[in-house]
Amino acid sequence: xxxxxxxxxxxxxxxxxxxxxxxxxxxxxxxxxxxxxxxxxxxxxxxxxxxxxxxxxxxxxxxxxxxxxxxxxxxxxxxxxxxxxxxxxxxxxxxxxxxxxxxxxxxxxxxxxxxxxxxxxxxxxxxxxxxxxxxxxxxxxxxxxxxxxxxxxxxxxxxxxxxxxxxxxxxxxxxxxxxxxxxxxxxxxxxxxxxxxxxxxxxxxxxxxxxxx
Numbered sequence: 001x002x003x004x005x006x007x008x009x010x011x012x013x014x015x016x017x018x019x020x021x022x023x024x025x026x027x028x029x030x031x032x033x034x035x036x037x038x039x040x041x042x043x044x045x046x047x048x049x050x051x052x053x054x055x056x057x058x059x060x061x062x063x064x065x066x067x068x069x070x071x072x073x074x075x076x077x078x079x080x081x082x083x084x085x086x087x088x089x090x091x092x093x094x095x096x097x098x099x100x101x102x103x104x105x106x107x108x109x110x111x112x113x114x115x116x117x118x119x120x121x122x123x124x125x126x127x128x129x130x131x132x133x134x135x136x137x138x139x140x141x142x143x144x145x146x147x148x149x150x151x152x153x154x155x156x157x158x159x160x161x162x163x164x165x166x167x168x169x170x171x172x173x174x175x176x177x178x179x180x181x182x183x184x185x186x187x188x189x190x191x192x193x194x195x196x197x198x199x200x201x202x203x204x205x206x207x208x209x210x211x212x213x
Contacts, residue, residue, distance in 0.1 A: 043141035
């Protein structure tokens with residue numbers, strides 16, 4: 001979807017089609033901030049896959065352009081690039097129950113499981129400990145590319161996020177006009193609508209995702 005379409009929708013809600021109160025540059029900045037906010041709430045809104053070269057041991061980090069790990073998928077042959085054994089998610093408690101010394105166990109060429117802590121979204125742990133140079137394929141969230149005022153500039157999250165993007169622009173606009181008490185209420189209404197759209201989508205995704213029988 002064109003960035004200009006989002007800006008136009010926001011202007012209609014702000015009742016500023018003539019660009020009297022808010023400039024295109026100002027609204028564009030808020031659109032780019034809105035894209036980042038969408039990804040902070042919905043990391044899957046902007047994700048990519050990459051083959052990650054592992055460091056020696058259990059502690060690993062996603063690439064520098066990443067903001068959060070989504071999943072570790074497969075082992076990858078470091079010579080041919082062929083996909084190998086799948087990697088499954090586990091918990092530290094489960095590994096501790098099996099062997100409290102697992103972080104210091106022998107390094108292996110194949111990664112079997114990984115541990116993820118949402119408090120440290122850019123790092124994860126693998127078991128067994130990795131040999132330096134091992135590879136796994138991961139899915140991770142990245143920051144969206146900023147839009148520009150070029151006529152063909154596209155938003156960098158899926159079109160389904162049109163509504164929350166529009167609402168988040170309006171939040172910033174009304175917060176800037178906070179001298180009017182009514183604008184604080186309008187900003188709150190748009191924020192509530194944006195968050196409902198984002199969190200409601202999470203619940204919908206969970207309801208319709210494939211399930212094991």
